[in-house]
Amino acid sequence: MRIVSADSATALLDDNFVPLVHVASAAVLVEPPYTKADVRIAEPIFREVENGFDVIAHEAELCQSLLETEKADVVHLDASLGGFPLDELSPVELIGLRVSNRARSNLLKILPQLRKIAGEIRRKHNIETLAIGKDSIAVRIAELTAGSEAILYAAAKSVTEQKSLILGLPTKCQHKAARDRIYLNSLMEAELEVKGYAKDAQKILAKVRIEEMQNPVARGFRALKITPRG
Numbered sequence: 001m002r003i004v005s006a007d008s009a010t011a012l013l014d015d016n017f018v019p020l021v022h023v024a025s026a027a028v029l030v031e032p033p034y035t036k037a038d039v040r041i042a043e044p045i046f047r048e049v050e051n052g053f054d055v056i057a058h059e060a061e062l063c064q065s066l067l068e069t070e071k072a073d074v075v076h077l078d079a080s081l082g083g084f085p086l087d088e089l090s091p092v093e094l095i096g097l098r099v100s101n102r103a104r105s106n107l108l109k110i111l112p113q114l115r116k117i118a119g120e121i122r123r124k125h126n127i128e129t130l131a132i133g134k135d136s137i138a139v140r141i142a143e144l145t146a147g148s149e150a151i152l153y154a155a156a157k158s159v160t161e162q163k164s165l166i167l168g169l170p171t172k173c174q175h176k177a178a179r180d181r182i183y184l185n186s187l188m189e190a191e192l193e194v195k196g197y198a199k200d201a202q203k204i205l206a207k208v209r210i211e212e213m214q215n216p217v218a219r220g221f222r223a224l225k226i227t228p229r230g
Contacts, residue, residue, distance in 0.1 A: 002031045004072040005138035006059035009146035011049055012154065013166040017217045019049045023153055023167065026146035026196075027062035029070045030138045035193045037141055039070050042149040042198070053106035060086075060117040060129065067125055075121060077114075078142070079107065080133030087118035087129065137194065143170045144184040144196025151175060151182050152198050155208045155226050164227040171220050175212060177205055 006027040011019035025045050028037035041062060047055060056079055063075050077086065084093070091108060107114075118129035133139065147170045154167045169175065172187040182205065186194040208226050215221040 001074065002029060002070075002072045003034075003074055003076055003136070003138040004029050004063050004066050004070065005076040005078075005136060005142045006062045006066075007078045007139055007142035007146050008045065008047075008052075008055040008059060009143045009170045010150035010154075011168050013168045013215075013223060015166070017166070017168070017215055017223065019168060022047045022049055022052050022055060023150035024146045025055060025059055025062055026142055026149055027059065027066045028138065028142045028145050029066060029072060030141050033193075034137050034141070036195055036197065037145045039066065040145055041066055042146060044149075044153040046153075054110050056107075057110045057113045057117070060114055063129070064117055064121055067121060072125070072127060074127050075118075075129040076132045076136040076138045077129060078133055078139045079114075079131035080135070081131035083130045083132040083135070085118070085128045086114050086131050087122055089115065089131070137191075140186065140188075140191065140194060141196060144173060144186060144194065145198070146196070147173065147184045148175075148182050148196040148198035151184075151210075151224065151226075152200060152202075152204055154224075155204045155210075156202070158226045159204065159207045159228045162228050164225060167224045167226060168215060168218070169222045169224065174222065175210070175224060177210070 008025040012021045026042035029039040173184045176183045184196045211225040
């Protein structure tokens with residue numbers, strides 16, 4: 001099965017490790033053995049976390065863009081609604097699903113846009129767009145891929161602004177730099193081969209120092225302190 005998925009991962013944190021800004025989004029195509037992205041597109045977003053609920057709609061748009069060049073059997077979105085097909089999800093059905101009141105309120109605001117995109121994907125590609133959330137390994141790979149790209153975007157921002165930044169990583173993963181790539185390797189049980197990566201084509205990593213640390217206010221999460229060299 002070939003799966004297209006997307007996620008927005010990592011955030012810039014303040015000195016108290018409070019998330020401020022979402023950094024990156026990525027859409028990926030994954031296929032067996034489902035350990036990394038076989039094809040991917042990514043972009044910086046730098047959206048405020050407080051008003052960033054609409055990133056899910058943007059992720060759906062990225063999936064739609066990837067499907068213009070890649071064939072897939074299904075789309076998985078990072079919305080935990082039991083794998084419900086999004087083009088069939090009505091406001092009444094959403095109200096009946098087991099989600100928090102805040103999540104329900106935010107999803108209701110973007111539901112028309114999500115249904116429109118999912119409907120276009122079904123009509124053009126004859127595949128479903130499922131609100132499956134973190135149950136999907138493809139969503140996890142998209143999360144790690146977006147996180148890897150976010151490290152490069154944050155490093156570039158650190159160099160441009162000549163200041164240190166703290167970047168919060170996705171849950172249970174660890175970064176590693178190797179040659180011209182930056183990796184995020186999953187630390188979850190049964191996911192030790194799962195990873196995301198980004199290509200450092202601009203050699204930005206050579207211009208910063210990266211220190212990994214535990215996030216002291218979010219157990220299971222790590223953070224990176226990124227500091228420009230010189």
